[in-house]
Amino acid sequence: MSVAKGLEGVVALTSQISSIVDGVLTYRGINIDELAEKASFEEVMFLLWNGRLPKQDEMDQLKEQLGSQAQLPEGILKHLKDYPRDIHPMAALRTAVSSLAMFDPEADDNSQEVNRRKAISLVAKVPTIVAALYRLNKGMDPVEPKSDYGYAKNFVYMLHGKEPEETEVTAIDKALILHADHELNASTFAARVSTATLTDMYSAITAAIGTLKGPLHGGANERVMLMLEEIGSLDRVEEVIKQKLENKEKIMGFGHRVYKDGDPRAKHLREMSRQLAELNGDQKWYQMSVKINELVEETKGLKPNVDFYSASTYHYLGIPRNLFTPIFAISRMSGWTAHVLEQYSDNRLIRPRAEYTGPVNQSYIPVENR
Ligand SMILES: CC(=O)SCCNC(=O)CCNC(=O)[C@H](O)C(C)(C)COP(=O)(O)OP(=O)(O)OC[C@H]1O[C@@H](n2cnc3c(N)ncnc32)[C@H](O)[C@@H]1OP(=O)(O)O
Ligand SMILES: O=C([O-])CC(=O)C(=O)O
16 A cells, blocks of 8 residues: 555545646636636635526525525524633634534435535525624624625624625625635545535534634634734844744745645735735735745745735734634635535545554553553
């Protein structure tokens, strides 16, 4: 047996959802550069689930379903209120999504029809959960979703409890599009491994959320902001980054298993960060990010991934650091659920092998002789 550590280069399954070929990312064959400029996140979720863009009546129906299903069951709201206030929102989100299964009488029905309903319900509810957790942790009451607001607008509204600015909504919508799916990333793989046992969608999504939380994956965006805050000013960037590299520390938001010539999503987030810096009259976080980018690229040849400029972008939007990864989860819920549906539609148990490297020919020793 030969081992590809971290499954590098291993093609584990076929998928028709998203592809990365020669550094170009597409959702259902459409370049994300085009989707980021022209589409709405609702169109993208329909595209991921159905393999084509929605017609106007399908869009209207999806928006209506998202609006009407954004409300949380009373029991979930009660759970959220009972969680300890100092736990990370990703831990709380993982637990809340797992709990949703207990409020769905069809949780274990794995038919395509019911799973499609669950996918819409999960995507509709996750922003309500994240916004409620944020407000409860700040000692404020959760804000009810508005059924006539678009998806991104509703999220921003539920976070701050006031009519959002158009720029905030546009920026969040674009960030959601850019994070929606990414071939066989670690959290999507976790969801598919889980699904392949024919367990329920809630179990698969719970596994995915727990996997996204890690700092080598979605959790990196929060660590990027932490690093920016630690550095604190433009004139300290060089000293701190050089020191980190000398200590062989990883610089969060750089490198990628698949992209070696750069992540195509990063340029969009960099431009969003630049525009928001200008709009806010506060260049500090953008300029620090650009300087880090130049240094890491020059010294290590590493390019920023999707997590790097999303940190300063979200910061300029007034979003606290510990919500960065939950926002990633809100977006990726569309991709995860699409992959769960695809896995069920042509399933085989995912069960690779391990090469055993432990001791052999050992005997049992009675406890008194050990
Ligand atoms: C949404 C996402 O999940 S995007 C990724 C988010 N994660 C991060 O930003 C965390 C920082 N980046 C990393 O840890 C890695 O680049 C990963 C996890 C993304 C990819 O990991 P792998 O493909 O396993 O690459 P690996 O960690 O083996 O790195 C290869 C070499 O580049 C170096 N390297 C990779 N990323 C970085 C980094 N961010 N900073 C410094 N050095 C790095 C490694 O130290 C290693 O060097 P070596 O060969 O001298 O030991
Ligand atoms: O694909 C990966 O390994 C990680 C990533 O960029 C993502 O999930 O968006």
